[in-house]
Amino acid sequence: xxxxxxxxxxxxxxxxxxxxxxxxxxxxxxxxxxxxxxxxxxxxxxxxxxxxxxxxxxxxxxxxxxxxxxxxxxxxxxxxxxxxxxxxxxxxxxxxxxxxxxxxxxxxxxxxxxxxxxxxxxxxxxxxxxxxxxxxxxxxxxxxxxxxxxxxxxxxxxxxxxxxxxxxxxxxxxxxxxxxxxxxxxxxxxxxxxxxxxxxxxxxxxxxxxxxxxxxxxxxxxxxxxxxxxxxxxxxxxxxxxxxxxxxxxxxxxxxxxxxxxxxxxxxxxxxxxxxxxxxxxxxxxxxxxxxxxxxxxxxxxxxxxxxxxxxxxxxxxxxxxxxxxxxxxxxxxxxxxxxxxxxxxxxxxxxxxxxxxxxxxxxxxxxxxxxxxxxxxxxxxxxxxxxxxxxxxxxxxxxxxxxxxxxxxxxxxxxxxxxxxxxxxxxxxxxxxxxxxxxxxxxxxxxxxxxxxxxxxxxxxxxxxxxxxxxxxxxx
Ligand code: SF4
Numbered sequence: 473x474x475x476x477x478x479x480x481x482x483x484x485x486x487x488x489x490x491x492x493x494x495x496x497x498x499x500x501x502x503x504x505x506x507x508x509x510x511x512x513x514x515x516x517x518x519x520x521x522x523x524x525x526x527x528x529x530x531x532x533x534x535x536x537x538x539x540x541x542x543x544x545x546x547x548x549x550x551x552x553x554x555x556x557x558x559x560x561x562x563x564x565x566x567x568x569x570x571x572x573x574x575x576x577x578x579x580x581x582x583x584x585x586x587x588x589x590x591x592x593x594x595x596x597x598x599x600x601x602x603x604x605x606x607x608x609x610x611x612x613x614x615x616x617x618x619x620x621x622x623x624x625x626x627x628x629x630x631x632x633x634x635x636x637x638x639x640x641x642x643x644x645x646x647x648x649x650x651x652x653x654x655x656x657x658x659x660x661x662x663x664x665x666x667x668x669x670x671x672x673x674x675x676x677x678x679x680x681x682x683x684x685x686x687x688x689x690x691x692x693x694x695x696x697x698x699x700x701x702x703x704x705x706x707x708x709x710x711x712x713x714x715x716x717x718x719x720x721x722x723x724x725x726x727x728x729x730x731x732x733x734x735x736x737x738x739x740x741x742x743x744x745x746x747x748x749x750x751x752x753x754x755x756x757x758x759x760x761x762x763x764x765x766x767x768x769x770x771x772x773x774x775x776x777x778x779x780x781x782x783x784x785x786x787x788x789x790x791x792x793x794x795x796x797x798x799x800x801x802x803x804x805x806x807x808x809x810x811x812x813x814x815x816x817x818x819x820x821x822x823x824x825x826x827x828x829x830x831x832x833x834x835x836x837x838x839x840x841x842x843x844x845x846x847x848x849x850x851x852x853x854x855x856x857x858x859x860x861x862x863x864x865x866x867x868x869x870x871x872x873x874x875x876x877x878x879x880x881x882x883x884x885x886x887x888x889x890x891x892x893x894x895x896x897x898x899x900x901x902x903x904x905x906x907x908x909x910x911x912x913x914x915x916x917x918x919x920x921x922x923x924x925x926x927x928x929x930x931x932x933x934x935x936x937x938x939x940x941x942x943x944x945x946x947x948x949x
Contacts, residue, residue, distance in 0.1 A: 492543035493842065495824040496569060498529060499835030500554040501853050504671070507704040508770035509732075509763060513837035513851040514552040525836075525853055526561045528860040530568050532834040535865075540842060542832070543574035546662045546821040553691075555671040563679030566665070570684040573661060662726075662820045664689050669711040677722040687726040687819075688719045689759075695749040696742045699735045703763075704770075709749070716753045726817055728757035733791040734783050735763050743791050744798060751802045756817040760795045761810050762788055789938050796934075809888045809940055826889050828882040836866070844878065846871045875902065883910060883930075884944045892931030906930060913946040 502517035502525075536542070547569045554562065664687040665680055672688070680688075694700050695709040712729070719727050729750050733743050750758055765772045765782065774780040796806055804812040808826060811819065824831050833840030837851035850856050850868040859866035873881070879902045886893040898906045907914055907925060914930065917923035922936030922943050936943050 492541040492574070493830055493832050494543065494545045494574070495821055495829070495831035496533075496542070496544050496547045496572070497821075497831060497833040497835075497838055497840070498533075498547065498549045498554075498565070498569060499551060499833070499838040499849075500529075500549055500557060500565075501525070501552040501836050502556040503551070503553045504556055504668070505704065505706045506770075508774070509703060509766070511766035511769050512550075512552065515853060517556050521853060522557055522561055524857050526557065526565050528857045528866075529565060529835055531860050532866070533568060533572075536832050536834065537572060540832070542572040543576075544569070544572045545574050545660070546824065547664070548821040549665040551666060553668050553671055554665050555667040555676055559673070559676040559679050562676055563683055566663070566680055566683035566685055570663065573684065660820065662687055664726075664728075664819070664821055666691070667715070669707040669715040672715045672718055674718065674722075677718055677724075681722050681724065686724060687728070688724050689728040689730065689757075689819075690715060690719075692729040692750065693732045694735065694738075694742075695746040696738070699732075699738055699742065699746075702735055702737065703732065712749075713753060716755060720754075726757060727755045728759060728819065729753070729755050730759045730761065732761055732763050733795065734788040736781055736783055738783070738791070740790060740794055744794055747795065747798050747802075751799070751804075757811070757813045757819060758799065758804060759811050760792075760799075762792065792938065805890075807890050809937060826885045828878070828885050837868075844872055846873060878902075879904070879909065880948050883947045887930070887932055887944050887947065888940070890931070892929040894929055896928070910947055913943075913949070917943050917946060 499513070501514050502522065503514045504516070506514065506516065549566070549569075557565070661684070663683075663685045665685050666689045668691050672690075690712065691705075692712045693703055693705055695712065697709065700707065700709070716727055716729075731746055731750060747758075747760075763783075765775045771780065775782060795812075799806065799812045803814060805815055806812050807818050808822075811822070813819070830842050831840055832842065833847075834849070836849055836853045836856035839846065839848045841847075847870045848868045849866045850859065856866045879898075882898065882901070883893050883906060886898075893906055895906055898904075902909075907930070910930075914923060914925060917936065918925060922933055922939065924931050924933050924936075932940055932943060
């Protein structure tokens with residue numbers, strides 16, 4: 473191992489940052505079984521690769537901490553399946569990340585339960601206030617105001633800012649942390665670990681709790697055995713139930729389940745049964761994604777060769793509408809296109825991405841964003857370990873976004889949130905009123921009934937959520 477940390481990827485960035493980094497993503501690329509629809513970087517766990525990878529992750533974390541101040545309020549272990557790691561390694565990794573916790577803030581996710589459920593934003597004035605003002609971005613005429621920012625290509629089983637998937641609907645609840653870009657949502661500590669139902673044991677659950685993990689996100693996907701088989705999932709529905717109970721026994725404060733709709737053969741009834749089963753388990757958060765056919769996946773090949781028939785758009789839209797209605801009736805609030813939570817249980821880490829805030833990401837294929845520099849690590853675990861051992865940063869790519877690009881991506885990401893794009897926050901961050909900057913996209917979307925503009929915010933309407941990708945794409949141009 474090299475004993476001296478390499479130079480940071482961008483020395484200027486490193487030197488300039490005075491605000492600590494609050495959010496950390498850790499990619500653990502191992503899975504017991506590979507699902508045909510999955511396009512995240514993952515490999516089956518073999519030999520001594522787990523230990524070498526965890527050693528490299530710890531080294532990358534130390535190097536990053538030597539470059540940038542870390543005062544973490546959220547950590548997210550994704551993958552892959554982090555709980556595939558041998559318990560001792562998983563516990564060591566979790567404890568090392570938790571050591572960078574900012575202890576000056578609220579102690580746990582539970583603290584948010586007492587929060588004011590939210591001042592409802594006024595639904596005033598559907599007119600586009602300021603639309604006649606010429607859109608003169610400050611970066612084109614001096615007076616540039618640059619806030620922290622940038623997108624993060626994440627996972628589709630978690631939000632994916634650069635790969636937005638399903639549509640969604642407007643629900644006028646916005647809790648305070650959703651109303652502005654300022655990440656007040658990170659006042660409390662949140663440490664999430666993704667898991668597959670069959671991989672949570674008393675041993676690893678105990679180690680994770682001891683290390684400060686308070687949120688488990690589980691890939692349930694469906695409660696219908698035939699749908700699980702189609703998705704190449706190896707767990708049985710009963711194992712989801714057992715794992716949720718195990719998490720509760722160990723005291724995890726928040727449990728999320730991922731579910732997938734639009735699976736060929738899935739009926740409205742079978743989807744509603746899965747939603748109901750998840751609700752009945754008493755989980756706090758549900759992420760509901762439409763099945764996508766990503767290029768390079770086995771599922772995409774099956775589609776191309778006619779071995780799989782994609783569901784009709786109308787059927788998928790119906791399933792999505794059922795999701796919104798049934799979960800609202802069950803007491804869940806939709807706070808993002810694909811995400812539903814009991815009040816106060818929104819995923820704070822993912823809000824960092826949707827608010828386009830800086831975050832550190834480590835591990836093979838991990839995508840991070842610090843002070844306008846977006847990077848992606850090599851999506852190959854052996855190359856990743858080699859680079860770290862050789863004292864290099866394991867970057868596959870780096871991109872510095874200009875202010876206009878950041879403004880557009882910030883708007884696109886904010887539109888995913890039920891609270892929408894906060895006009896005042898955007899203006900204070902980028903120095904231009906968004907209705908002026910996005911005048912064309914807004915005018916078209918408003919006249920199509922897809923976007924609603926109030927005095928405070930720009931939001932997708934329910935109809936807009938059904939074609940959310942198209943609407944958001946217009947804000948990117
Ligand atoms: S969907 Fe999850 S469990 Fe399946 S291969 Fe992808 S990361 Fe692994």
